[in-house]
Amino acid sequence: MSYNLYLSVLLMAATCCSLIIAYLSWKRRELPIAISYGLGVLTGGFYSFGYAFEVVSTTLDQIRFWLRVEYIGIPFGTILWFILVLQYTGRQRFVRKWTVALLMIVPMITFISHNTNEWHHLFYKSMTLNDSEGFPLVTLEKGPLYKLHVLYSYSFFVVGMGMLIQMFFKATPRMRKQIAFMIIGSWGPYGFTLVYLSGIIYMPIDISPFGFIFSGIFFLWGIYQFNMLRIAPLALQKVFASMQDAVMVFDLDNTLTSFNQSAKRVVLGIDHTWIGQPAVQLFGQYPVLLEIIMKGPSVGSKVQLTGPTDAQFYNVHLSFISDHAQKPAGKMLLLSNVTEMVRSEEILRENAKQLSELNTFKDKMFNVVAHDIRDPLAVLINLMEIMEDEMGDCDGDHEEIVREMSQQIQNTFSLVESLLDWFRSQTGGMMFNPVERDLTNVVGSALRFMHVRSENKQIQLLTEIPQDTFVYADKEMLDLIIRNLVSNAIKFTSPGGSITVRAARREGDMLVSVTDTGEGIPSELASTLLQETYPISSMGTAGERGVGLGLTLCKEFVHLNGGDIWFESTPSQGSTFFFSIPLPPTKVSFKLAEAGIGV
Structure with missing residues (x-):
């Protein structure tokens, strides 16, 4: 059996590896970095899949067909990888629709020129079959557009690798392991392609797709052992699901990794340049927050912070973020604004104090008035009793009037007695x-x-x-x-x-x-x-x-x-x-x- 069949099997294995990683990224598709990473790996899957059938093809037409399949992904892989690096190194602000559109101009030219090469031969000057290895292989004479594609891809690879290396030297020891796996895994397809194109070692076949096997191993190891996509864990779904509250995410070394837009209304000066910086350097003006971040999970009620305009009150909650193995992978700081509630409570307390003072004054006034009425009524009752006793010595003309006066005074006295008894029962005086x-x-x-x-x-x-x-x-x-x-x-x-x-x-x-x-x-x-x-x-x-x-x-x-x-x-x-x-x-x-x- 010719070794091209074994190569085809290996390339299919690389394709499967790419599809697995793309699937893992799809599960986290709510996050931009997972989308760019998954699409980048998928382009490699098209490359390895097409080449797996190219090496077992027997005619030039078959090879041309599978080359077109490969170039569904080849032109766009480097740019998607570069976008991933921008997001991973904290440069998300550069990832905009118009910048992505500009970056995709050369890849689109590559894609179109490759599929129309028979008309202009600017991508491949010629394509011939070579049977020196015991099976048909294509020999390609590269044109100017092919060289443009290679130069463009490696230019962005160099810039992106520089960003990763810079991040590696600035990162904490825990973070360096993850960045190292990202660097090594990225070198896979580009390193293999560089060896093939340079001609330093004679290679009858294109070994570039095999670089995806190398990359897949390192990326999978990084994802499962070191949570390489730590910026896009499931916990970040919680972060941006609470957009009304300020949310900030830190790694276990207390380095800021992400925040939402609401955090800008709470923390003065926070922007994307803060990402990757330790909390101790960023939150000096917020000692209360810094203490909470440093000591671990906790809940703080009505914490006062100085906002962009005036003092604000927040309920602060710091919790651990767990990875797929339920191990702590970072921290999430959630701040809920309760300023209006605090101020309303202050107003209610002040109103309650005033009402209590008014109620006390009312009680005193009621007592004074009731007793002031009761005492003269008691005197009037005594006088009426004396008058009734003396009615026998007088004419009876006024007896009915005196009796009515006595009844009214008795009723009024009973009224005051009832009022006093009721008042004492309501105020606890009885x-x-x-x-x-x-x-x-x-x-x-x-x-x-x-x-x-x-x-x-x-x-x-x-x-x-x-x-x-x-x-x-x-x-x-x-x-x-x-x-x-x-x-x-x-x-x-x-x-x-x-x-x-x-x-x-x-x-x-x-x-x-x-x-x-x-x-x-x-x-x-x-x-x-x-x-x-x-x-x-x-x-x-x-x-x-x-x-x-x-x-x-x-x-x-x-x-x-x-x-x-x-x-x-x-x-x-x-x-x-x-x-x-x-x-x-x-x-x-x-x-x-x-x-x-x-x-």
């Missing part, structure tokens, strides 16, 4: 201090307090509470609950009616009820009673008015004492308000409590 109380005495005291009002409306007040009925409740709250419920019953009971207060012991608590023979509660009002926080007061049967706070206070105070409150009502027949109140703890419970044992 302390909860439950004690054991005799319910009979509590109810009796409340009925005596309401005696004048009930007598004026000719309402009979009754109590059906057995002697020695004890409950466990706060003194002031229990007095207010019973007083308000009885007062409401008087208000809505017509003259000649009756009000009865009862109590029945249940398991664990005492059930107290206040029953009247009044008008009852209308159905439209019953659905909201004891539900609304600030109910509207209704007018009583004798025109009495209130502020509607009585039942609200009763509900709150009953719940504070651990009970429930509800009512039953029949229109035109009367209403009954029920509330439960705890029984006193047993003597055994007291002894256990004193010993520190819960029951």
